[in-house]
Amino acid sequence: MSNSEIAVRVEGLGKRYLLPHQGQRKGLDLARSHLAEFLPFLAHEEQDYFWALKDVSFELKRGDIVGILGRNGSGKSTLLKILSGITLPTTGRAELHGRIGSLLEVGTGFHPDLSGRENVFMAGALLGLKQREIRARFDEIVDFAGIEKFIDLPVKRYSSGMYVRLAYAVASMLRSDILILDEVLSVGDASFREKSQKNIESIANDGRTVLFVSHNARAVRSICKSGIVLEAGECVFQGSANDALNKYMQKLHHFDEEIVQVADHVACSDISVAPRLGATNSILRWVSTHKADGTEARRFQTGEPFIVRIGYENSNAPHPYFSVLLQNEFAERVATIHSTHSSEQLSVPASGVIECRIEELRIGEGTYHIMIDHGNYGGSRAQVTSLDCVPNAMSVAVELGGYVAGVGLDSYQGAAHRSTWALREGGK
DSSP, X not given: OOGXXXXXXEEEEEXXXXXXXXXXXXXXXXXXXXXXXXXXXXXXXXXXXXXXXEEEEEEEETTOEEEEXXXXXXXXXXXXXXXXXXXOOSEEEEEEOSOEEEEOSTTSSSOTTSBHHHHXXXXXXXXXXXXXXXXXXXXXXXXXXXXXXXXXXXXXXXXXXXXXXXXXXXXXXXXXXXXXXXXXXXXXOHHHHHXXXXXXXXXXXXXXXXXXXXXXXHHHHHHOSXXXXXETTEEEEEXXXXXHHHHHHHHHHTOOTTTTTOOTTOOEEEOTTSOOSSOOOOOEEEEEEEOTTSOXXXXXXXXXXXXXXXXXXXXXXXXXXXXXXXXXXXXXXXXXXXXXXXXXXXXXXXXXXXXEEXXXXXXXXXXXXXXXXXXXXXXXXXXXXXXXXXXXXXXXXXXXXXXXXXTOOBTTSOBOOOXXXXXXXXXX
């Protein structure tokens, strides 16, 4: 990538914070740690520090929209603060080419005692814009934020939604070359989120660069072209947005990372010691998935039969139920198949193998994670008691296989339904 194409270059970036008196220090060690805060010649030990970022490196070209993903405490906000110039790195360096507009959290960037109008002009001046340039965009900023009636009120009187809408409008419309956003779409209604997504796409089409932090997987997938995953301050993945999301979800929910490598004949999963959800029993022992003819498989096509077999032991449920729940890559439940949905009451021994047969697997293309639940059914939804639940029993891959044509259907777009379309003569 040539230097003229690069908008952001980060090399070996690290940030550490002093956290003295960590651990079980006693006596002279504790006294030395105290004194080191006031006497520079007494150096702190490594255990006195916490590394919020460690050796992070990446490059972004102009027009990139990159999603920064990671759990709370993974270093996302620290990275954005360094890139925004709010704090300095301990190691490494960050080069940003162009004006920077950032929206990191509610309450930063504006003076609370100034009006919305005054804050818009102050923010523009800090970006190096002239008064006439700010005036030329002012009406557009106010209209986007939707706060015409309140623009001359002090921003300390604004709700959090009003504040973020104005701050986002200022950051995005005052021609910053690099836009840094931290959870901006988590505040505001659906209309604002939709406008913001379209605005971000327009910004990228203009050759401007966007760094976008969000826990909303759908927003990252729909907005971002590439993604970076941080874990414990380190960059553990950089690639396409879809691949970054899959990596993030695998780490967040302990999903099966080997689905794409697992051959179809290895379609039985030992879940006897798998992590449980709530329950402490280990009644559920194994699970396997099968084609219509009983062949073990982990790859299926939309619309074909799908069979799940569950091995269990030592169940004492007087009125037992079993359920199979399918989750997509974003940990969103897309299907619930429950034994009580059948008109016939389930009668099973304390130990055995139960089979669930789905005649048509009507879900879109993608990777799905199977949750298995077993318990006692007391006759109503309010009387369901889970005895054993394995949230990540195994994973399967689904391809459309011609069940629906045209634009297709992904795992996050809902159920697959075949339909016929025809023009009706005479209108209604």
